[in-house]
Amino acid sequence: MNVLLADDEPLMLQILRTYFSKEGFGTLLAQDGEEALELFYNHKVDLAVLDWMMPKKSGVEVCKEIKQYSQTKVLLLTAKGEQEDEFVALKSGADDYVRKPFDPRILLIRARKLLQLTSKVRIGDLTVDLEGHKIYRSGQDVQATNKEFQMMKFLLANQGQIVTRKMLLDHAWGFDYFGEERTVDTHIRRLREKIGEHRIKTYRGLGYCLEHADE
Structure with missing residues (x-):
């Protein structure tokens, strides 16, 4: 299974890549919204993990476009903490929403549940x-x-x-x-x-x- 990881922080990308790779997922990395969409259109993507605040296109914009054309699961990451932000994220079509900072192991559990993968x-x-x-x-x-x-x-x-x-x-x-x-x-x-x-x-x-x- 392929996971699209999009975040403008290179260190965060590498951390996410390490954890998902160890679980056997193929990883596609993007540092902005446009790059994320390019990877989405050119590869089979089972799950997209998107940072909300990205250059060129936000995670919410990317999520809306992905959901418009596919059934790909989307998990949004954000440093935002307001209830209104969570509402906006889920309204955009996101299947789940995780606030930063987070434990990558918890993120993996959320991802596996979204993909309906059992232990x-x-x-x-x-x-x-x-x-x-x-x-x-x-x-x-x-x-x-x-x-x-x-x-x-x-x-x-x-x-x-x-x-x-x-x-x-x-x-x-x-x-x-x-x-x-x-x-x-x-x-x-x-x-x-x-x-x-x-x-x-x-x-x-x-x-x-x-x-x-x-x-």
Whole structure:
């Protein structure tokens, strides 16, 4: 799933990007309203997290345009604290409204609720416990390592879509890791042994995909 993050404060953008990326979301970053709309029109966006006060177009203006053309969920961030401001935000079509400063973990919970994502995801005989950081197969803990779990979470968030080795590397090892992308292949092989060879499909020269079907 892709989250559009729009805020004119670079530090805030990076903080939000780090938290959402760790949860397996793809992130699109914008520093003003016009850039946010450009990304919205050129990418699949499942959730837009918009700062109210942005250059060129405000978060409220961006929200109205997004809602005019799609069913994309929108969460507005603002330093404003008046009840009238909350009314304006929700009237613009926003699905939720969070005041700054906020705990990014709370923001993630709000985001997951908007996207109707549960803490436990089931795929056939597999159960992925996103809060407990465990993977179960037929009720048995497969003893996934942290890297295996992080890759599974990212594949799950992008189920049905091909993800590259670089994307998996960035998510499981961090953006500042400069190791070999082939490291991913070794961990994918071990993950397959634990959850079932058929579930993760290789697309040669492209990457991997967690298939929708469980046949």
